[in-house]
Amino acid sequence: MTASDVAFAPAQPRKRGPLGRLYHGETKIDFIGRTKLWFTLSAIFLIIGLASLFTRGLNLGIDFEGGAIFQVPSSTMSVSEARDVVSGFGQGGAKIQEVTSESGRSISVQTDTLDPTKSVQLRDALAAKANIPPEQVNRQEVGPSWGKEITQKARNALIVFLLVITLYITIRFEFKMAVPTLAALVHDVLITVGVYSLSGLEVTPATVVALLTILGYSIYDGIVVFDKVNENTRLVSATNGVSYSDMVNLSLNQTLMRSLNTSIAAVIPIMSLLVIGSVVLGAKTLEEFGLALLIGLISGAYSSIFIASPLLAIMKEREPRNRDIRRRIETRGATRRAEPERVEAATTEANGEEVREPVAVPAAAGSSSRVATNIPPRPRKKGKRR
Amino acid sequence: MRRSGALSLVFIVVLAVAWLAYTLTLGGHSPQLGLDLQGGTSVVLAPKEKANQDQLDEAIAIIRRRVDGLGVAEPEITRQGDFIVVSLPGVKNVDRAIEVVGQTAKLQFRPYCGSLPTHQPDAVYDEALSPSGQFGSCVAPSAAASSTPGSDTGAPPTSVQSSVPAEPGAPATTAPTTSSQTGLGIPPHGHLSASQTPATDTTTTAPPAAAPTTTAPAGSAPPAPTTTAPANPLACGAAGDRASTTPDNQGIIATDDPNKDGSIDQCDVLGPTALSGTAVSDAQAAIPQGSWLVDLTLKDSGLQGFNDLSSRCYNKDATCPGGSTAIVLDGQVQSNPVPQTPTFTSNQIQITGNFTNKTASDLALVLRYGSLPIELQRQRVETVSATLGRDSLHAGLVAGFVGLALVALYMILYYRALGIVVVLGLSVWAALNYCIIVWLSGNAGLALSLAGVTGIVVSVGVTTDSYIVYFERMKDEVKTGKTVRAAVDYGFKRAWHTIVAADLASFIGAVLLYWLTVGAVRGFAFFLGLSVLLDLFTAYFFKRPMVAWLVRSRWLTDARWIGVRAGLGMEPVARETPIAAPAGGGGR
Numbered sequence: 001m002t003a004s005d006v007a008f009a010p011a012q013p014r015k016r017g018p019l020g021r022l023y024h025g026e027t028k029i030d031f032i033g034r035t036k037l038w039f040t041l042s043a044i045f046l047i048i049g050l051a052s053l054f055t056r057g058l059n060l061g062i063d064f065e066g067g068a069i070f071q072v073p074s075s076t077m078s079v080s081e082a083r084d085v086v087s088g089f090g091q092g093g094a095k096i097q098e099v100t101s102e103s104g105r106s107i108s109v110q111t112d113t114l115d116p117t118k119s120v121q122l123r124d125a126l127a128a129k130a131n132i133p134p135e136q137v138n139r140q141e142v143g144p145s146w147g148k149e150i151t152q153k154a155r156n157a158l159i160v161f162l163l164v165i166t167l168y169i170t171i172r173f174e175f176k177m178a179v180p181t182l183a184a185l186v187h188d189v190l191i192t193v194g195v196y197s198l199s200g201l202e203v204t205p206a207t208v209v210a211l212l213t214i215l216g217y218s219i220y221d222g223i224v225v226f227d228k229v230n231e232n233t234r235l236v237s238a239t240n241g242v243s244y245s246d247m248v249n250l251s252l253n254q255t256l257m258r259s260l261n262t263s264i265a266a267v268i269p270i271m272s273l274l275v276i277g278s279v280v281l282g283a284k285t286l287e288e289f290g291l292a293l294l295i296g297l298i299s300g301a302y303s304s305i306f307i308a309s310p311l312l313a314i315m316k317e318r319e320p321r322n323r324d325i326r327r328r329i330e331t332r333g334a335t336r337r338a339e340p341e342r343v344e345a346a347t348t349e350a351n352g353e354e355v356r357e358p359v360a361v362p363a364a365a366g367s368s369s370r371v372a373t374n375i376p377p378r379p380r381k382k383g384k385r386r
Numbered sequence: 387m388r389r390s391g392a393l394s395l396v397f398i399v400v401l402a403v404a405w406l407a408y409t410l411t412l413g414g415h416s417p418q419l420g421l422d423l424q425g426g427t428s429v430v431l432a433p434k435e436k437a438n439q440d441q442l443d444e445a446i447a448i449i450r451r452r453v454d455g456l457g458v459a460e461p462e463i464t465r466q467g468d469f470i471v472v473s474l475p476g477v478k479n480v481d482r483a484i485e486v487v488g489q490t491a492k493l494q495f496r497p498y499c500g501s502l503p504t505h506q507p508d509a510v511y512d513e514a515l516s517p518s519g520q521f522g523s524c525v526a527p528s529a530a531a532s533s534t535p536g537s538d539t540g541a542p543p544t545s546v547q548s549s550v551p552a553e554p555g556a557p558a559t560t561a562p563t564t565s566s567q568t569g570l571g572i573p574p575h576g577h578l579s580a581s582q583t584p585a586t587d588t589t590t591t592a593p594p595a596a597a598p599t600t601t602a603p604a605g606s607a608p609p610a611p612t613t614t615a616p617a618n619p620l621a622c623g624a625a626g627d628r629a630s631t632t633p634d635n636q637g638i639i640a641t642d643d644p645n646k647d648g649s650i651d652q653c654d655v656l657g658p659t660a661l662s663g664t665a666v667s668d669a670q671a672a673i674p675q676g677s678w679l680v681d682l683t684l685k686d687s688g689l690q691g692f693n694d695l696s697s698r699c700y701n702k703d704a705t706c707p708g709g710s711t712a713i714v715l716d717g718q719v720q721s722n723p724v725p726q727t728p729t730f731t732s733n734q735i736q737i738t739g740n741f742t743n744k745t746a747s748d749l750a751l752v753l754r755y756g757s758l759p760i761e762l763q764r765q766r767v768e769t770v771s772a773t774l775g776r777d778s779l780h781a782g783l784v785a786g787f788v789g790l791a792l793v794a795l796y797m798i799l800y801y802r803a804l805g806i807v808v809v810l811g812l813s814v815w816a817a818l819n820y821c822i823i824v825w826l827s828g829n830a831g832l833a834l835s836l837a838g839v840t841g842i843v844v845s846v847g848v849t850t851d852s853y854i855v856y857f858e859r860m861k862d863e864v865k866t867g868k869t870v871r872a873a874v875d876y877g878f879k880r881a882w883h884t885i886v887a888a889d890l891a892s893f894i895g896a897v898l899l900y901w902l903t904v905g906a907v908r909g910f911a912f913f914l915g916l917s918v919l920l921d922l923f924t925a926y927f928f929k930r931p932m933v934a935w936l937v938r939s940r941w942l943t944d945a946r947w948i949g950v951r952a953g954l955g956m957e958p959v960a961r962e963t964p965i966a967a968p969a970g971g972g973g974r
Contacts, residue, residue, distance in 0.1 A: 116484070135480070140767070153902060209910045219895070220892055273786075286836075
């Protein structure tokens with residue numbers, strides 16, 4: 001069947017549209033060739049984000065800064081009434097907002113750190129003004145050292161996390177795959193932090209949770225692509241006319257639909273959390289989780305394709321073997337362009353053996369059958385390469 | 387292979403259905419909710435200075451006892467790193483609870499005056515503490531520092547004996563009990579002896595007050611051992627409730643060792659603090675001669691105060707008519723050993739008695755804790771009203787279900803019949819997840835928080851992805867010309883490798899987060915980790931067998947719009963031989 005496949009492809013080009021090709025994993029997008037473009041794009045975003053981070057900083061919630069929040073459910077109390085009460089406690093600078101949720105309207109008052117007695121008094125005063133029993137007031141009070149503690153803990157967790165993941169990827173794949181994964185991680189976190197800084201959205205512990213989730217996703221995405229790369233590694237050879245970069249590109253195209261589907265499947269629940277949970281039903285905490293997740297998820301999907309993989313290609317192309325292969329392919333480039341079919345046939349033939357032996361080996365290098373069909377487009381793509 | 391596949395399919399479906407049915411009918415119905423979903427108060431405490439594990443655990447035991455005393459339903463007190471997180475759902479007096487929970491627990495050595503029955507009117511206890519009362523001279527405020535030797539040595543011991551229940555340790559003879567709620571072992575009342583003189587110890591083999599006899603306390607009402615009241619400080623009235631906060635130079639009414647069921651038999655009247663727990667240098671449980679004891683080492687500076695107390699008690703003078711010293715932690719008597727000698731020359735002291743390994747270790751722990759009590763600082767207080775909690779839960783649930791439904795819809799549109807596998811798989815996954823959560827919340831005190839709900843919602847994405855990875859692999863396989871049936875197995879082998887690699891990364895992340903962080907992040911990590919493990923489980927035992935079973939149906943495989951082939955992007959079957967048809971090869 002391989003033979004017929006090879007014979008057909010050039011003679012009767014497939015009439016699939018771009019979506020069809022995407023669906024069948026036959027896209028020929030040159031991700032690696034435009035590495036500079038992606039890196040520049042990311043660099044611009046990162047610079048804007050970092051600039052904002054250093055100039056505007058982050059809008060840290062009371063969990064990080066210390067302070068107290070009182071949420072007083074009341075349909076009647078106005079913001080100015082609440083301010084009057086709060087001013088009586090020397091908290092003229094308190095942030096006072098009207099919040100609407102599923103169960104009605106409430107007034108949220110955020111003050112600096114209060115000592116325990118004052119905090120109770122203020123709560124009682126607000127409750128009295130709103131004409132409700134004090135127990136109905138939601139109170140959150142955070143000491144000044146808590147933020148430091150949890151920030152430190154989160155940072156430690158992050159460092160250990162990165163080390164362990166590096167170790168894991170090094171053992172499971174190789175060190176050179178760990179580096180791009182980490183780079184993509186840092187990229188995603190910085191982008192998310194940048195968006196938070198630019199938008200002035202409040203950073204809460206929920207945001208930190210979301211950020212850590214993003215790390216998980218980012219790694220997850222990267223591993224799926226790298227698993228494919230690992231599997232395709234044996235395709236890289238001068239005879240096949242496939243350089244390491246070409247192979248990474250091929251792997252990316254093959255997993256593109258998976259990456260998209262996964263991102264869609266992950267974004268749907270989060271959008272639901274954001275739109276239904278937070279906007280429709282007014283649960284603010286869900287919004288805190290959802291927003292950071294959404295930004296990070298999109299960034300994660302982007303970075304696994306446009307940052308991690310090109311970086312891997314760049315690093316691997318420096319290895320003597322891969323450099324050599326690349327040089328040989330380039331010197332033969334002209335010939336190949338002249339008669340692509342020949343190379344195509346050679347490529348398929350080289351893989352012919354494996355096609356007949358539909359590998360059960362789950363391991364890394366165990367390339368397979370699928371390669372055979374996916375190879376044919378390759379030389380054509382190379383030919384069209386800009 | 388096929389057979390084992392069918393078996394595991396049946397197994398997992400039966401497991402999910404049966405367990406879900408059990409959970410919904412008998413097994414607890416729904417998980418315990420975190421405070422952010424249920425409403426309530428949570429307090430995070432942290433020691434001011436670095437504390438070790440033992441100290442923190444002891445501090446938690448003390449807090450638990452206090453919280454139990456407040457009558458809070460289902461309190462949750464956990465240690466997260468160096469933090470102690472106290473969750474109090476539905477507590478009535480929030481302000482009082484917050485205050486009580488954060489107080490520093492002190493260990494004290496006090497003279498034992500005598501006992502009173504439980505559940506008396508406050509007046510009875512107040513009277514006992516008044517200067518003119520039964521224990522007036524014993525509980526009289528100590529004017530000077532505790533190091534001054536007892537001045538009232540003139541009081542004849544006989545007269546004291548007549549007015550006081552002779553046997554302080556009587557009710558405790560029941561057993562070296564352990565309070566089940568606190569985990570704090572309450573050792574039996576023992577003796578104090580100088581540890582380096584075992585020879586002289588034998589000469590005092592029959593310590594008069596020590597023999598844990600069953601003598602009823604004379605001259606007072608029976609201590610009502612049948613009471614079913616919990617170890618509530620209020621068993622000893624308001625005075626008992628105040629015991630832990632009363633200044634050191636005043637007498638107190640403390641609760642006696644609780645029994646196994648948490649009830650207490652008597653209230654102990656104690657004199658002013660003679661020696662504070664900080665005088666303890668070290669304490670260890672030991673078993674030198676076949677019976678457990680506690681080796682207590684005092685700081686040199688503490689010896690004088692200790693001798694002062696023991697001589698007063700040894701002589702049973704008016705300031706220690708009970709004849710024993712009470713070791714009090716946080717207003718609760720831990721042990722009241724009888725000194726075997728009026729003065730100890732060395733700071734090495736042995737507490738002997740009817741100890742078991744556990745009770746001796748527990749007492750040693752209490753003493754060590756007392757030597758360096760942890761001062762807890764309030765880090766974070768959050769009170770969520772029940773309405774806000776309900777809103778969040780409702781919003782989270784609605785959002786979760788809508789999200790799940792949309793994902794299912796997308797999967798069916800995209801993968802057609804294979805999408806059904808995703809829907810069923812997600813259902814099995816969700817059912818098992820729910821059962822495990824309910825089970826854990828019943829048995830391990832796990833509470834589902836908003837962050838946890840988010841973790842689960844997020845893991846829907848991860849779980850769905852493992853199906854996507856598999857189906858995309860199958861797509862790859864059929865493209866090389868394999869039949870759908872062949873692709874089921876080959877695709878799975880490849881996909882399994884990827885799924886394990888990726889899930890393992892997520893799981894490592896979850897474990898690390900759980901281990902290294904506090905609060906919301908922790909809850910999130912737990913549920914994420916749980917869901918990821920379940921994903922691996924269902925992927926292996928459900929996903930492949932289910933797909934294999936599905937493609938046995940020719941109709942489901944070949945149907946033009948909904949079939950598996952359509953879902954895998956294969957050409958529709960033209961003729962009658964679908965299996966043999968060349969796959970993915972020709973043009974459209």
